[in-house]
Amino acid sequence: MIAVVPERKEEIEHLWEKYDPEVALTKTKVGIHIQAEDKKIEIDPKVFEVFWLICFSGWKAIECYTPAVICSASGVATCQFTLQNDENLGEFEREYKERMQVVQALINADNASEVAWPDGVPRPASDRSAFEGEQDKVRFDLSLFAATYVLFHEFRHVILGQEKERPSDLREEEVNCDVWARDFVTAKLEKYAEENNHSYQDVLRKRAMGASMFALILHEITPFLVQGGSSQYFSVRDRLTAIVANTPLPDNDSFWNFTASILVGICRQKHIPIDVPCCSAKDLARELLKLI
DSSP: OTTTSGGGHHHHHHHHHHHOOEEEEOOOOSSOOEEEOSSEEEEOTHHHHHHHHHHHHHTHHHHHHHHHHHHHHHTSSOHHHHHHHOTTHHHHHHHHHHHHHHHHHHHTOSOGGGSOOOTTOOOOOSOGGGOOSHHHHHHHHHHHHHHHHHHHHHHHHHHHHHTTOOOSSHHHHHHHHHHHHHHHHHTTHHHHHHHTTOOHHHHHHHHHHHHHHHHHHHHHHSOGGGTTOOSSOOOHHHHHHHHHTTOOSOTTOHHHHHHHHHHHHHHHHTTOOOOOOSOOHHHHHHHHHHHO
């Protein structure tokens, strides 16, 4: 958490000391198990393999779908038209979908070792320097960011519980935790940017791309039958919208190209026609969120 948000190191340490949650690894079982109570965060070790695989696979959405996003933004052709007429899409998309199928197999396994790891995806590692290629280093960074959003989300449950501030509506609590995690990671990034001679937009873009990966994780780990919402959660669409839709970056920023590509991938998995006229990547992302 500190590595992702170093400018808030003292705050994180203070909050962690104040609320002092026990972090416990549980026995691996079917599904995704990561939950927080007032004094405890429980995590199935398999969770981090799942997150890693989702993030490394999600990056493939750029290769598959960014051409269609850019064609839409430039007014050359709608996203749907480009996808239907891209002769090279099949090979790229097949690999993307196969990796996402492994994600679901891993989620549904009670023994992660029984699921064959997909070719071309490195095993989880804790050190960025273990990767030589720049693409893998970016994937590593974004997987770390996305996992950290999840940890901040769970830590927020701990805070709300100990402060007796949990809403009566469980769905409100989940959205509160989603938004709190996003805001904690982005609210004071200007300090980090200045101290490290980065532009504010560059730092926001990378952290926001991590949020998009977090959104993809939420989609992939939410069982299909409750993606439309339940007594505990608002719909996946509403949660994803709260996380990414209002990111303050220009309409055709590479963040929006990336996020729209991820959302195109979700629509393609669900066989949802992308009936959207030519528009900016930002507007396309927002329209795709409505379709999910």
